[in-house]
Amino acid sequence: MTDAAIPRFTGDASPYAGGDPYADHRTADFPFTHLVDLADRRLGAGVIAANDEFFAERENLLKPGPAVFDPEHFGHKGKIMDGWETRRRRGVSAAEPHPTPGDHDWALVRLGAPGVIRGIVLDTAHFRGNYPQAVSVEGASLPGSPSPEDLLAPDVKWTTLVPRTPVGGHAANGFAVDAEQRFTHLRINQHPDGGIARLRVYGEVAPDPAWLAALGTLDLAALENGGQVEDASDRFYSPATNTIQPGRSRKMDDGWETRRRRDRGNDWIRYRLAAQSEIRAVEIDTAYLKGNSAGWAALSVRDGEDGDWSEVLPRTRLQPDTNHRFVLDGPVRATHVRIDIFPDGGISRLRLYGSLTDEGATGLAARHRELGG
Secondary structure, three states, X not given: OOHHHOOXXXXXXXXXXXXOOOOOOEOOOOOOOOOEEOOOHHHOOEEEEEOOOOOEOHHHHHOOOOOOOOOOOEEOOEEOOOXXXXXXXXXXXXXXXXXXXXXXXXXXXXXXXXXXXXXXXXXXXXXXXXXXXXXXXXXXXXXXXXXXHHHOOOOOOOEEEEXXXXXXXXXXXXXXXXXXXXXXXXXXXXXXXXEEXXXXXXXXXXXXXXXXHHHOOEEOOOXXXXXXXXXXXOOOOOOHHHHHOOOOOOOHHHOEXXXXXXXXXXXXXXXXXXXXXXXXXXXXXXXOOOOOXXXXXXXXXXXXXXXXXXXXXXXXXXXXXXEEEEEEEEEEEEEEEEEEEEOOOEEOEEEEEXXXXXXXXXXXXXXXXXXXX
């Protein structure tokens, strides 16, 4: 993936003229948005500090869903925006009223799951004339739970992920990232000031092998433990990645739901585990899927990229809005798992409980070292 292939947006958007505020929103199909959002609040991400949030709070950056615009929503500071917005910067004197080239505002973001970043979207939706002139993004990797003061210490190494780049107003500004490193935190800079509605950080989770070893038995498919969706037959209503998000689903669109099939086929999801593992128990949850849950499900595994698929859970009847639990006859070694649902519908979560094999743990530790962990 090359950054040259990513569309660029610059300049003001037209003032809001009524009607659908997203009608003139500038966006594109970025090649990395199928990956997990490492800055998802459901994974534990947070905006832990900002130097200024005078007009709109920094926490808005990580809200799920698109930014909302209400043309009549004003407060005592002015227009209330669904994003992070700083005050207008000024120069040092009447003789020098403009900000200097180095002036900028910043926010510190803790990723919900440390990982390798493949792409970033800084969406300035509804910031039509009050967006930053340019943005830049830096990444760092620190152990534990560092405070803002820890992150801002002079000895912390920050790696440039997005160099200072002009952006457009009311636009999804996307950037490909080419840094084969594991990051835990980001510093978002807007030059010299302005507003950003949403931040999305797409990549691959790189879990801490020591933590997984300490857990012993864990959910091997979970995003936070390094599981990922490789492919799915259908993502019409909701993404397949929802099935390995933390916690139980709390509403219908927080799972995976496919369109209605009119052929004799079936739908499926293929997962890659964090490393080679032994699976001992399975949960298939259809929470909040009541008239549209899958009718039946089957589970297959393979060990290695070229291994043969073998069925470990035969086609089994599922109930709506129910968490189904299955203990396997014995430990099943796998690197990939596929769930087939029949004929269509959806599931909300898939949990695969077990532990890493010695080979899997060794490979994961080697990868962690390669990424600077």
